[in-house]
Amino acid sequence: MNYVDYFSTLFITYGIKLLYAILIWVVGKFIISKLMLLVDKKMELARTEITLKKFVHSIVNTLFYTFLFIIIVSTLGIQTASFVAVLGAMSLAIGFALQGSLANFAGGVLIILFKPYKIGDYIEASGVAGTVIEIQIFATLLNTVDNKRVVIPNGKLSNDTLINYSKNPVRRVDIVFGVGYNDDIEKAKSVLVEIANSQEKILKNQEAFVEIIEYGDSSVNLVYRVWCNTADYWDVYFCSMKMAKTEFDKAKISIPYPQMDVHVEK
Numbered sequence: 001m002n003y004v005d006y007f008s009t010l011f012i013t014y015g016i017k018l019l020y021a022i023l024i025w026v027v028g029k030f031i032i033s034k035l036m037l038l039v040d041k042k043m044e045l046a047r048t049e050i051t052l053k054k055f056v057h058s059i060v061n062t063l064f065y066t067f068l069f070i071i072i073v074s075t076l077g078i079q080t081a082s083f084v085a086v087l088g089a090m091s092l093a094i095g096f097a098l099q100g101s102l103a104n105f106a107g108g109v110l111i112i113l114f115k116p117y118k119i120g121d122y123i124e125a126s127g128v129a130g131t132v133i134e135i136q137i138f139a140t141l142l143n144t145v146d147n148k149r150v151v152i153p154n155g156k157l158s159n160d161t162l163i164n165y166s167k168n169p170v171r172r173v174d175i176v177f178g179v180g181y182n183d184d185i186e187k188a189k190s191v192l193v194e195i196a197n198s199q200e201k202i203l204k205n206q207e208a209f210v211e212i213i214e215y216g217d218s219s220v221n222l223v224y225r226v227w228c229n230t231a232d233y234w235d236v237y238f239c240s241m242k243m244a245k246t247e248f249d250k251a252k253i254s255i256p257y258p259q260m261d262v263h264v265e266k
Contacts, residue, residue: 021072028068036061050119055112055137104138107154111135116157121166126152129163170203171230173237177244178219180254185212185220188253192224195243201232219256 039060043053112135117123121132123142128150130142140157142150165171179188189210196208206227213223224244228236248255 017076021075024072024075025068028071032061032064032068035064055108058137101138103155104153107156107158108135108137108139110158111140111154116162117164117167121164123165124163125157125160128152165233166230169230170227171233173202173224173226173228173233173240175224175237175240175244176213177222177224177248178216178256179222179248180256181220183220183253185222187251188222188248191247191251191253192222192244195240195247196224196226198243199226199236199239201228201236201239203227203229218258 036057040053040057043056048056111117117132119132119135123129123132128142128144130144130148130150132140133143134141135154137154139151139153142152144150177188177192179185192210193208196202196210197204202208203226209225210222212220214221224240226236226240245255
């Protein structure tokens with residue numbers, strides 16, 4: 001009979017609280033799901049970028065569940081003040097242990113806020129280059145031109161030098177062509193200008209620039225500079241390289257290669 005009284009008291013003391021906690025969890029989870037749908041809908045109406053949308057969704061969802069967890073703990077009779085103090089001490093210890101991860105998290109926040117690049121941009125950083133396919137909280141994922149997956153920590157990306165090739169709508173194509181010292185330089189320059197004028201993807205609002213940039217060991221080097229839309233960069237580059245060889249051959253302009261003359265004296 002004493003056991004029955006004991007378990008009855010135990011159930012009254014803790015069982016009711018546990019049932020309340022379960023009820024709060026079920027109702028709270030339902031409310032959070034509805035609130036998250038509302039948050040997502042508001043971001044869609046504001047045309048929020050998908051990277052920022054995912055980040056905000058993750059942070060707000062975590063905050064809601066943290067608040068719900070504190071309410072449940074309070075319902076069970078646990079002192080929230082002491083619980084928050086213990087949680088703070090644990091957070092501090094975890095923070096020291098995960099300094100690198102926190103730096104990457106902070107880097108992710110900076111990338112989301114200042115947007116040095118976005119999904120779909122072609123960037124170069126930390127010695128690698130590729131197209132951004134996903135910006136996560138701790139790292140950014142790239143696909144290289146030969147289809148390798150590269151993961152770069154956000155802490156490094158937010159602190160190191162980064163080149164974004166897709167940021168500006170137009171780019172300049174710079175190519176250096178070498179011609180022989182005995183060739184007609186003005187003729188070579190006119191051939192390169194004609195090559196630039198004949199390509200539709202080269203922008204015509206800026207004239208092609210062709211001038212001598214240096215006198216090499218075996219060639220006079222001409223710099224060829226034209227402008228194009230960023231998406232057309234490699235098409236213009238490869239087409240210009242191919243046409244230069246073809247047109248130089250037609251004009252009898254040589255493209256010298258490094259060579260050495262050896263004089264033997266008896």
